[in-house]
Amino acid sequence: MRNYGITSLCGWLLISCSWFCLWVLSYYFIMEPELAILLFPFALRLGTVLHTPKRYWLAVYGAEWWLMVSLAILLDQPQWLSVIAASLISVPIIWFAQKYYYGSQWRRLCVMGVVIFSTALLNVLVFSSQIPSLQMPSLQILSLQMQGVQDAALITAPLYSLWMVFLVSVTGGLMLVPSCYLIWSYLFQKSWIPLTVNLVSKPIELRSRHVVIYVVLFALSIAAQVGLPEELRRFAPFCLAIPIILLAFRYGWQGALLGTLLNSVALIAARSGVSNMEITDLLLSLSAQSLTGxxxxxxxxxxxxxxxxxxxELNRNHNLSRQLVKAEESVRRDIARELHDEIGQNITAIRTQASILKRVENTPMGESCASTIESLSLNIYDTTKGLLTQLRPKTLDDLGLEEAIHQLVRELECEANGISTTIIWNEPTDVDLDLSDATSVTLYRICQEALNNMVKYAQATEAKITITFENDIYLTVKDNGVGFKPEEALRGFGLRGMKERVQALGGEFTLSSDSGTQKPGTALHVVLPKL
Structure with a gap:
């Protein structure tokens, strides 16, 4: 109870000081004490109670009512009962709105907009009771209009006052209610770091660049409002859109709101008169830029x-794709190992039994059957060996990636086909190279597919394979062959499968060819992250 009393008293004092300062600023701007309450003070109370627990509302409303009564007595304004009534009647609206004031920023901003326009309409309804009735007989209105401009102005004066009530309420709400949300979000929705010894000893880092941007934009806004010649004065509002756009692009709606506040200060500071038309135009400008920003x-x-x-989601899909590639290679490795062990042993046993049968069976038919069995077993062994190589290159597990690529060049007989192959291996000497299984197999498969196509179709005489290990892994395979159209090459399953595998690992796959030019050839570039 003691903490509640102290908090309420401090809040009452803070709201009283802020409310009175904003009323002075609003009165300087509008020059009407009653309308000045509807501009910034009402908006301050609206934004405060929307973000304040209901048990502290009495302190907020008490500060406002006390100040309004004091100002009414001081300025001898007994008709200020309307503003007090408007403040009192707004309680149910905010009470109802606070039930839905939770969740995302968009939901909160929508609730703010509904509250601002609802209270503005409520203010119009309350103030319409003290404005003379607009319902005049048509003949009386016609006779008044025929008497002159002054009498016609008397007819439109009440309508203008109601319009001013609505405009002032909306303008103040659009400017201050989101600002209260910004302050509340910064103070109560951010994770604050405890003030420990390590934090105290850490030097303060001021974001001077952001402060300079604010100051420069604010100075340019005031200069555009004050310094432009009279014939270009109407273009000044277009200049005010520049800081709003810049701050919105950099900081979102919070930056746009800050830009509108800076522009509002510039607009108020640059005004040159106090006519109703000028105040109306200024309020419209403030409302429009606040809402637009x-x-x-x-x-x-x-x-x-x-x-x-x-x-x-893309990172998540890449991670899933990497896991799938790793799982695929793991399954391939296990299947290849099982096939090699099981089928290899069975074929060896079949050949042994066939040899025994040839020695035991002396008939020509028996020897012929034994030779056929032995020949078929050798064919099965060779076929299985080729399938095992496609499933999982055994040289990659036994020799490593670099030696496996050299062995691949020898197995494809590149030299015998007239292709002089150069392999450049740029491995850092100060860092241990530890490639994942998926990365090693992918690099090997790409080299295998590229060399196989080169031997079959390229008619090349020179080939160059370059592998560079930096932050990422760079693979380049070039030849001086006849070239081809890359879009036609990617229609097949070989290179397209390699491209999909590279993209699954989060890498980049580029294939270029100069078919039909004076310097034909094909270049394949792959960039893979280190996994």
Whole structure:
């Protein structure tokens, strides 16, 4: 109870000081004490109670009512009962709105918009009771209009006052209620680091670049409002859109709101008169830029969040693809090992039995059957060996990636086919090279597919394989063959499968060819991350 009393008292004092300062600023701006309450003070109370627990509302409303009564007595304004009534009647609206004020920023901003326009309409309804009735007989209105401009102005004066009530309420709400949300979000929704010894000893890092941007944009806004010649004065509002767009692009709707506040200060500071028309134009400018800035910032921030979710999903898909590639290679390795052990032993046993049969059976038919069995077993062994190589290159497990590529060049008989092959292996000497199984197999398969196509179709005489290990792994396979159209090559399963595997590992696959030029040839470039 003691903490509640101290908190309420401090809140009452803080709200009283802020409310009175904003009323002075609003009065300087509008020059009407009653309308000045509807501008910034009402918006401050609206934004405060929307983010305050209900048990502290009495302190907030008490500060406002006390100040309004004091100002009414001081300024001898007994008709201020309307603003007190408007403040009192707004309680159910905010009470109902706070039930739905939770969740994402977009939901909160939508609730703010509904509350701002609802309270503005409520203010119009309350103030309409003290404005003379607009319901006049048509003949009386016609006779008044025929008497002159002054009498016609009397007819439109009440309508103008109601319009001013609505405009002032909306303008103040759009400017201050989201600002209260920003302050509340920064103070109560951020994770604050405890003040420990390590944090105290750490030097303070000021983001001077951001401060400079704010100051420069603010100075340019004031200079555009004050320094432009009279014939270009109407183009000043277009200049005010530049800082809003820049801050919205950099910081989302929070930056757009900050830009609108800076522009509002510039607009108020640069005004030159106090006519009703000028005040109306200024209020419309403030409302329009506040609403436009917030909506623009919301759109940009929403797009940024969607891009972030897209990047997250892409990273997640890449991780899943890597896991699938690893699982595939693990299954291939296990199957190859089992086939090699089981089939190899069985074929050896079959050949042994066939040899025994040839020695035991002396008939020509028996020897012929034994020779056939032995020949078929050798064919099965050779076929199985080729399948095992396709499943899992045994040289890669036994010799490593570099020696496996050299062995691949020898197995494909590149030299015998007239292709002089050069292998450049750029491995860092100060770092231990530890490639994952999926990366090693992928690099080997790409070299295998590229060399196989080169031997079959390229008619090349020179080939160069370059593998460089840096932050990423770079593989380049070039030849001086006849070349081809890359889009036709990717229609097959070989290179297309390699491209999909590279992309699954989060890498880049590029195939270029100069078919039909003076310097034909094909170049394959692959970039793989270290997994």
């Amino acid at each position: 917030i909506l623009l910032g919301m759109g940009i921030q929403r797009q940024r969040e969607l891009n972030q979710k897209l990047r997250h």
